[in-house]
Each structure stands twice: as C-alpha cells, then as structure tokens.
Amino acid sequence: MNELVPTAAEAKQELLEIYPKKVRRKRETQILANDPEAPPVIGANSRTIPGIITQRGCAYAGCKGVVLGPTRDILQITHGPIGCGYYSWLTRRNQTVPDELGPENYMTYSLSTDMQEQEIIFGGEKKLKQAILEAYEIFKPRAIAICSTCPVGLIGDDVHAVAREMKETLGINVFGFSCEGYKGVSQSAGHHIANNQFFKHVVGQSERTVEGKFKINMLGEYNIGGDSFVIEDLFQRCGFTLVATFSGNACYEDMASSQQADLDLVQCYRSINYMAQMMETKYGIPWMKVNFIGAKSTAKALRKMANYFGDAGLIDRTEAVIAEELAKLTPVQAEVRGRCEGKLAMLFVGGSRAHHYQDLFTDMGMRVISAGYEFAHRDDYEGRNVIPTIKVDADSRNIEEIEVLRDPAAFRLRKTEEEKARLAEAGVLLGDYEGMMPQMDKNALVIDDINHYESEKMIELYKPDVFCAGIKEKYVVQKMGVPCKQLHNYDIGGPYAGFEGAANFYREIDRLVNTRIWKMITPPWLEKKNGESGPPLAARGPHHLAHLSRLAPEDD
C-alpha cells in the first residue's frame, strides 16, 4: 500500500495547528494514527467543545429519532415546545410495512404537547395528561411513549409519573423517556435511555408464543432505505425465524415477545448493545455482533448464525443462499471494481456505519484512508475488551444504568460456557465486538467527533474520491468538488444491506466517483490550455454595436 502524503502525523499537525491551546489538547486525543495490532486509546464520548461546528445531535435525537422512531405502532408524543417533534418527523427514512401483528402505522404523525410559556412557568404535566387522553381518543393505540425535550427536565415535569397514571387510566402500555437534549454528550445518551425504557416497559410484555426452530432478534437495525426488508428476506430463505427487530419495520407485539429468541444479533452496536446485555442477563439470550453491510460481512454473519444453531439443514440452506446471492453479485462487483479500484474514501458518520461501510469499500477495491464516528465510545473504536478501562465521567454518570437480574421464571440458558467456548474456537464469538481500529490500515487517520474545520482540511489534504457523512456536511463537501455520500439517509437511496444492498451501493459509489459533471466545473475558457481570457467586449467601446441598433424597430 502506498504511503499517503501527507503522513498521518503531518496531517494531524495541520489539523491541530489553528486551535486555541485548550481545544488542541482535547482534539489531540481524538485524532490518532491507527495501529490495527495495538489500537491507541482514543478520547471518544467526551464533551463537544462549545463553538465547534460539530456533526453531533442530542439525546432526544438518539432516543426518539434513532431507536424509538422506527416503531410503527407505539404512538410517540414529544413533550416540549414544537420544534423537536417537528424536526424528528419523517426525516430518518425508516420504512415500515404494517402487518397482521401490527396493522397500525403512526410514523407519519408528529405528536407534540407544543409547550407554551405558561407550561414552562407552571409545569406541563397537566397538558401532557390531556394530550395523552386526546391522543388515545383519536388513535386508540396499544402503547404510547412520551419523549422529553430539554425544558421538561429543567422545570421538573415527571413524565414517568404521568405515564404510570395514564397507563392505569387507559389500560394500555404508557411509558416515558427522560431523553432531554442536554443529557450526555451526544445522541449516544439517548440510545442508552431508549434501551433502558424499551427493556423495562416492552420486552417480555407479550403472552404470544413464537413458533420457529431458529429464533433470533435483530438489534440495531432501523430499516433506513429498506435495509431490514433485505435482511428479513435472507433470514427467511435461510430458515431463521425473526422474532423482533429493534426497531426497523418492527411492531410492538414483535418487541414485546422478543424474550423468546435464542440469539440476539447486534448490528449497530453503539445504539443497542445495552439491550443485548440486559436480555442476556435476564433471559439468557446470547448475543453476537453481525454486520449485514458488505457482501463478505453478510456471508460471514449468516454463517456464524447457522453455526451457532449447529443444525446441518440450516447450515446447508444458508450456504445455498450465500452461493446464490454471490453468483448474482460477483459480476456487479467485478464491473464496478474496474472503475473504482484504488480510489480513496473517508467516512465520518454514526457510531457503527463508519466501520460497517468500510467493508463495502473493501469489496470494491477502494481504500479507506480516514474514518471516525460522530457519537461513539472507546469500545466502538478499540474493541469491547477496553470497557473496564473506560473512565466514567460526570456526563456518563448522569445516564441511568438499570440493574437487571436473572428472571427465574423466564430465564433459559441457551448456551453453556463450554458450548460458548467451543463456538468461539469455531470462529463464532459471542458477546464481543472488536471495534473499528483493528480493521483499518496502519496509519489511517482515525478522527472522533470530526468537525467542520477538520473535514474541510482533510479534503484539502487528501482529495478523496468520496467523502461519507450526513446532510449537514453534504453540500460543504460537494462545494469542494468532491462527491459526498450520505450514510445517515443514504441520499434517498438504498437498501444497502445484504447482497442486494451491496450491489446497490457498488453502483451508487461507481456513479458518484465517475460522475461526468465533476470534470466540468472549470469553464473551458478558464482551462489552462485556452490561455488567458481576452479583454471584455465593453472595452472595445460602445460603437461596435451601433450598426445593430439601426436594424431594431423604431419607437412610435
């Protein structure tokens, strides 16, 4: 692999140069040259520096927007002023198809208490109760969730007490989320809050018996652009029974009966690992990190799942599905590889996608020269084994850690420690995630919580062929003449999961890096080969047009 110019160390110096001392000291710990063998310690999940143009959002966005948002039949009421409910309304592209278990779909509705000054002064609980009653009257939902915004926590509204009271009154499940925007340091706090409440109030609530031999839950898959549909199709063809997805294309009943699964798959580790751990403790369901982004990763995940259950028929069917899919995909891969191989990519997004999408670029022969997360923790970079060494700071301490105990009635040990060890030997590692860094090149730059200034600088320094980020970065990057691929909303493309999704992504990146228009930005008369432009016509004086005016119609 060619050494990049500038080197990681030089680039880091360039990025840090402009900063005031305090900012520099902090960013130094968040911009690192990678070592896949011994990942360096990264200063992740720390406070955003005031005044920095960050990619990050808030806890409400992580809770209501990310984890809760994709559920179609939990009626979600935002308790707060109108904005938060408005901005989180249909903006994340979570697709859903109502079915018999969950025929309702409330995702197209934005419900809010539209808090006014008088509620800020006198409290908003009364209005919240009334709003819940009105919502129930109109929608008759099976469950209502209340999402708190910043002022709610400050004025001391107790959304949980209101939820308990309304649950009693209405006889349906009502629960609250204290996901005020200022909690934690990013969306990540909201994920954790959402996990806790989902686990407490939804998981295990259903009496339904789920039939199926190889029952699984898919955690951390939000069905953006239809990814869940592709994954569901693969599961079905291989012979797995999907009990619930958290939370793409899922309904309440799915999630309420998810304790019956025998394996939890964790895709977006950052946003849902808490749930996996709690389910293992309470119900004895082991979890496995999977990645359905990228052809190799998808095949790997399916094989691991089949091996976990160890059923010969399941393993054969899974292999057959993989073979069938790869036969379709390989020609597409080969075709785009010819046009994309060796091109450079940078990914700065999310808490998982900056890792997952590297597999797709690798499939295409492209090189990821720099990557980082927006709201990840150290374990997302360095691997789960560093968790004991992570210092818990004040911002993390503010996020509730709920105590989960084994449920003697519902607990069922799926795999003994011996079985787990045997699986691990066979390459089926349970309850672990190795993180992004071990997979990246040596000396690739890993940048946590990248900001506007650093993004611009990185593009200037390396001129990547594609830069992956979100909507706020999209047009900044493209104004620099570099295509930007949005990995939050997929630029209204997708699905990108599984084999079918991989083909879509290859074609999309091929389109982006080979778009003709990028070569036409400089007008032909400014291209060097055309030399200097001449003097403006006006410099020749007005007389040169006089002969034309004689030919014009005369005024009356």
Added chain:
Amino acid sequence: MLMKHTPEAVAERTALSINPAKTCMPIGAMYAALGVHACLPHSHGSQGCCAYHRSMLTRHVREPVMAATSSFTEGSSVFGGQANLLAAIENIFTIYNPQVIGVHTTCLSETIGDDLNQIIIKAQDDGKIPEGKYVFHANTPSYVGSHVTGFARMTKAMVDYYAEHDGTRNETINLIPGWVEPSDIRELKRLVAEMMLECITFPDQSDVFDTPQTGKMNMYPKGGVTVPLIKAAGNSEATIGLGPTASGLATEALEAKCKVPGQLLELPIGLRATDRFIAALRHFNGRYVPDSIIDERGRVLDIITDMHQYFHGKRVALFGDPDQLVAMTEFLVDLDMVPIYIITGTPGKNFDERISAVLGDLADQVIFKQGFGADQFYLHQLIKNDRPDLLIGTTHGKYIARDEDLPFLRFGFPIIDRCGHTYFPTVGYRGAMRLLEKMLDLFLDRKDRDAPEEKFELVL
C-alpha cells in the same frame, strides 16, 4: 394510506398538536442571521437544536448551512451557559473567523434564564471579541411564537444592535424582504434597481443560499448585508418591510430608533401585492415605472386572461406561514379561485384580520385558523369532509395530497423534496408567472391523466 388514522370527525383538542404547521423560533433566527454577510449563527443551547436546524435548512436550500452551538451539557443546564458561550465566542473567532456572530437562544437557555446581554458584554470586556468583529443576539424561546417569530426577532436584533441615525438622510430605501428565498430577494433587488432606486436589503440570503458550484467551498459567501450597511440603514429615506409577521418588528424598530419612516406591505406575491410594492417604490423615484416592469405585469395578465378557465372556481386548501398565506390568498381570489381552508400554526390574531381583508366578501365562507390546533391534522380532517381541487403548502403536505389524491403546489418553508425555489422566485411579476405556470401544470396534468379516452384533448 399513509394517514389512515386521521378520522373525518373533527374533535376539539386543547393539548395535543398533531402534524404542526409551524416549527420553533431558533430555526428562523438562524435563517435570518445567515442573511448577514460573513455571519456565523450561534445556537445557545443543546447541540441537538443546532443540528436539527442546520439539517432542516440544508434540506431546504441544498447548500452549506453553517452554524455553531454552545453544546450544553447537564452541568451547563444547571449552572448556566455563560462559560459555554464565552468559550464558544473565543473558539469561533479563532477557528472560523467570521465577521459577525449572530447568537440566538433556545428553550433550554431561556428556561434557565441566561442573560445574553450580560454575557456578550462580558465577552467584550474579556477581549474575546476581536477588533472590528461583532456579536449580536436575539432571544428566541422555542415555547413562544413560531419559526417566523424567531426570524422577525433576529431581524429586529440587527436594527437594535447596529442601525444608527447620524442626523443625515439620504435617498436610500431600506428593504426588509421577510422570510423569503434567495431567488425572491434577487428578484426584489432587481425590481428596485429597475425602478432606479438604491436599497439596503436585510437580511439578504441571495448569494448565500444560491451559490454556484465552483469546486471551492466558501464558508462566507459573497452575499448578505454587512454590519456597516445595517448601520447606514438608520440614515435611509424610508423602509419598506415585506410581510408584517417576519418584517414588522424590524421595520417598527428602525422607525422608533432612527426615525426612518416604515411602510409594511404584504409580500409581493401575485399581481396586486406586486402592484403595491411597485407603487410604494414609485413614491421615491419621481413616480416613474419603466416599460420593462409594465411589460412584465402585462405578461402576468396575459397568462391569466389566456388560461382563466382553468383557474376559475378551483377550490384551494392552504397551509404555511402567515405572510405567504395572506399574499397567496389574495392572488387566488384575484384569479377567481376559491380558498376554502387556510391554516397556520404561527399564532397571532393579526392573521385573522389580514386574511379577512384579502378574502373580502368570501371571508365568511372560508375556514381560517391560526395558533394552537391549526395544524396539518386538522386541515386533513377538513379536507376529508369537503375536498378542495388544490392543496398549497410545504413539503409535509404531500402525505395529505397522496392520501386524498390532490394536486399539490409546494410553497413556503420547508420544501425538502423538490428544488427550484432557491433559484426561481415567487415574488414580483415574474414570480406570479411562475406560480401561474406551476398551478396550470398541476391542473392540466391531472386533466390529461383523468380524462376518459373520448374526452382526452390535444389542445388545452
């Protein structure tokens, strides 16, 4: 059906807003501040507000939308955000080097009661604001008013902080264009120039949100009003404020502070509102209207007279912001179209009066509503009870349009599923022509789609 849970029967709601026809103040403040040259808006609150506002504005303009945030944590929410804002000001000037920082508050910083005046003075005293640079602010608590109110307050803050009257008067006109698109401002300035007048326009998002693709990212594009120009606005001969909800506060403030006579007009959308705008300008240029403008007006009339049969009697449901709705309603009435529902989430009794005025005799046959309960859910219920021929509103309306199979004209903020609004104006005579064309396309495409074979016409 994507809105299958919306019942036909309208029940009164007193606490629950469903599918709002408004959003919160700070996003308007951010949009306004971006109409100041080399200004970096700053959101004093949780970083999520800034992220949401930037995302929504970016989707609408498809351009870089730069803004910084105080990134409150739980600690700052308890102890106040002063330290965050002071650090932010220092970091912003060092790293991003804007000329101006336009700070707005959020529900969070307002609830805890941060005193922005005092913090900015402290920043000044501590030497955190470099020589020749500016920091100004507006209070925009999200639990009051709407996004339009936030815009109005930030525009007023420009006057409060910078406009000065040095005792002289010159022939410049101040143009406060309101919450419109860069294309609209470009068109308004063109009309002013055609009228041989000079104006100071603020805020001005042209050349900010319609910048060319050059392969170079310019964090501070060439557009926007400068602080010295806002200062000079205090010496202008007059102010024309367009759209009372968005521009009223600033127009009045300029009159109160610098004695610049202000005239508030409805947005010049449609024929007669544009006529009034031109008439107002004519007052300052010796009553001259160039042939070019008279011809443009004539072309608007020509389209209307040519195609009147397709407009006449068409019933319209509208939602959006007050200034846009009032002007559009007047235009529809002039076309012999029939507005039946007019909904805005932006609260204010003044809207009822203005809309009644433009509806004239029709007023008692029209359902119009502002403030709480005036949301898209309510509008959809009305539509289910009695169907219009056309829906006019912002992008979210497409869900109603699809369920009810209605032609849908995207108009207002936000438009996040089409492009064009930042490039092609809806104000002025040219804007009127564009609106006419868009409405005709909708009606005639539908006619072509729905006509039985024997009624399908080559010529329309």
